[in-house]
Amino acid sequence: MFEDHEIISTIEMVKNENLDVRAVTLGLNLFDCISHDLDRFKKNIRKKIVNHAQNLVAVCDEVGEKYGIQVVNKRISISPIALVGACFSSDQMVEIAIELNDIAKKVNIDFIGGFSALVEKGIAPGDQAVIDALPRALSQTQRVCASVNVATTRAGINMDAVLAMAKAIKKAAELTSKEDGLACAKLCVFSNIPQDMPFMAGAYLGVGVADAVINVGVSGPGVVKTAIERNLEGQPDLSLGNIAEIIKKTACKVTRVGELIGREVAQKLDIKFGVVDLSLAPTPTIGDSIGEIFQALGLTNIGVPGSTAALAMLNDAVKKGGAFASSHVGGLSGAFIPVSEDLNIANAADKGFLSIEKLEAMTCVCSVGLDMVPIPGDITVESLAGIIADEMAIGMVNSKTTATRLIPVPGKKAGDKVYFGGLLGEAKIMDVPNSNLNDQFVKFGGRIPAPIHSMKN
Amino acid sequence: MNKLIITVLGKDKPGIISLISNILYELDCNLENANQMILQNQFAGFFIVEPSNKMDVKTLSQTLKKKTNTSGLKIHVNTIEDNHGVSENTTGEIFLITTIGPDQKGLVARFSKIFSQHKANIENLKAVFKGGEDPNANIMSYQVFITPDIDTALLFDSLRQKAKELHLDIRIQHKNIFDAINKI
Numbered sequence: 001m002f003e004d005h006e007i008i009s010t011i012e013m014v015k016n017e018n019l020d021v022r023a024v025t026l027g028l029n030l031f032d033c034i035s036h037d038l039d040r041f042k043k044n045i046r047k048k049i050v051n052h053a054q055n056l057v058a059v060c061d062e063v064g065e066k067y068g069i070q071v072v073n074k075r076i077s078i079s080p081i082a083l084v085g086a087c088f089s090s091d092q093m094v095e096i097a098i099e100l101n102d103i104a105k106k107v108n109i110d111f112i113g114g115f116s117a118l119v120e121k122g123i124a125p126g127d128q129a130v131i132d133a134l135p136r137a138l139s140q141t142q143r144v145c146a147s148v149n150v151a152t153t154r155a156g157i158n159m160d161a162v163l164a165m166a167k168a169i170k171k172a173a174e175l176t177s178k179e180d181g182l183a184c185a186k187l188c189v190f191s192n193i194p195q196d197m198p199f200m201a202g203a204y205l206g207v208g209v210a211d212a213v214i215n216v217g218v219s220g221p222g223v224v225k226t227a228i229e230r231n232l233e234g235q236p237d238l239s240l241g242n243i244a245e246i247i248k249k250t251a252c253k254v255t256r257v258g259e260l261i262g263r264e265v266a267q268k269l270d271i272k273f274g275v276v277d278l279s280l281a282p283t284p285t286i287g288d289s290i291g292e293i294f295q296a297l298g299l300t301n302i303g304v305p306g307s308t309a310a311l312a313m314l315n316d317a318v319k320k321g322g323a324f325a326s327s328h329v330g331g332l333s334g335a336f337i338p339v340s341e342d343l344n345i346a347n348a349a350d351k352g353f354l355s356i357e358k359l360e361a362m363t364c365v366c367s368v369g370l371d372m373v374p375i376p377g378d379i380t381v382e383s384l385a386g387i388i389a390d391e392m393a394i395g396m397v398n399s400k401t402t403a404t405r406l407i408p409v410p411g412k413k414a415g416d417k418v419y420f421g422g423l424l425g426e427a428k429i430m431d432v433p434n435s436n437l438n439d440q441f442v443k444f445g446g447r448i449p450a451p452i453h454s455m456k457n
Numbered sequence: 458m459n460k461l462i463i464t465v466l467g468k469d470k471p472g473i474i475s476l477i478s479n480i481l482y483e484l485d486c487n488l489e490n491a492n493q494m495i496l497q498n499q500f501a502g503f504f505i506v507e508p509s510n511k512m513d514v515k516t517l518s519q520t521l522k523k524k525t526n527t528s529g530l531k532i533h534v535n536t537i538e539d540n541h542g543v544s545e546n547t548t549g550e551i552f553l554i555t556t557i558g559p560d561q562k563g564l565v566a567r568f569s570k571i572f573s574q575h576k577a578n579i580e581n582l583k584a585v586f587k588g589g590e591d592p593n594a595n596i597m598s599y600q601v602f603i604t605p606d607i608d609t610a611l612l613f614d615s616l617r618q619k620a621k622e623l624h625l626d627i628r629i630q631h632k633n634i635f636d637a638i639n640k641i
Contacts, residue, residue: 001581001583001600002553002598002635002639003639004583004585006635006638006639007553007555007585007596007598007635008585008596009638009639010630010634010635010638010639011555011557011596011628013638014628014630015626015628066630066631067630067631067633067634068628068629068630068631068634069630069634252641253637253638253639253641256637256638256641257634257637257638259637260633260634260637325641
């Protein structure tokens, strides 16, 4: 039998601290679906995805019920469409996106990721077709997520791709102007994209992964925040070292829960278990916020001086605790700071505590980048590409993943409110200084060479 | 010879385990299993022994009572019956079912009746002390062994319905989740 405190703390974690499993994502390799004939290709991918995923939601719910821990999001990631659909035109790529959207509805998942291209060292015809198709594909579908990897530490930054993505983002926003540029909320630009991440919008299944695999994203930040608060209540003189230890232990527990549930889902579906992604992913709900962790750590708000140090400590402790709990850690594994998806972060930005420059600085020490940031719709392509390039450089030089999910909201300016709904949340548009420039830098094109420390062989 | 189970009850104080185990040692009884608990200030202990060939239930009971007559302990000795080939269903899973809410008479009676009707065995039951003064924070936790022949959907539904009637919050969770979180 368990001790009283073990029973109480477990129940409290579920009941009051939002302990759950954020995402169970079924990764599917679609290389065996390749065909030069579009209809046959669509038929093949439908057959494969439906066969593997038809019970995904039911099994996740069943396992969640057994443990009293909800699996919040059930999703699918697939091989990059730019590779498996390399022979198709951009018009045909749009058709593929519509087919994927329909398949997602059929198997009752909220997002399918992998409408993707990997172009860090060059753009092949299939990649170009995907990039050209992105605005239409994302504006004509609801459940398809896209990502384009434009940089790696080993390859450098493909600035042609950066500029192309800035144009694609602007176009996607225009095509969904009535929904505040919603299409851009499903589009990430990456440096060092992980091939096994379960979180959207960047999830895709890499080429070195098994035919089908279950990847799991662990619970959110509410558990960590409450653990910090509870301990500080009893011992207000805790040092930051002590607090890091508390975060580490909590991350360990949360990871074990994620792995337990992920493994059981994988076993019931007769699919290999892949990785646990340790990332703390917030939702626009009070008590489930990364921003609130900063306040628990004694900061007025996320974004004030000290925030980058606090985030570095949080990210590190989460990794250490999670790594002890699971031998198969992957994906992003850190802390997310998505502006509109985190009510507290959105409020901090609204009140002026958090600027886009500070946000960029913070991405040097966390697992993602400029995530779900609504910006003025009249930003120039060049300035947008410049922001993307800056963020990619952080990832490239620091040998880590960074990404942008920027939403230039058509017809709106800094301070205006945007509403995306559901997990995507709402926020006020962040001011972007110098957003009206047409600087030449991003238009030179070519590749920014890989940093010297990439030469490790 | 059949094994014997010795039950020891009484006010808790230092030395009870020592007293009983030493008497059993002197009587050449092999102590195979022992467990004890303290509820408020009352000690309850259970000892399963394999007695020597010369020892029977009556002799052991009399000897134990004689040697502990000043301790205030109440001692009972019984034979453990063989199953005589009756096989028990030992495959199954353990769930922790926890009710949270205001204390009221008959809580355990009402829930244990449901477990009994569904032939689910309660392996452990405890009132969990949360601390504080909140009368609504009364927690009862049942560790229940559920065999494959039990319709869990029906059982869990009955439990949830009863909890709703009694204005209790109920949590039904597989034991492994508690292991994952607490047994690192």
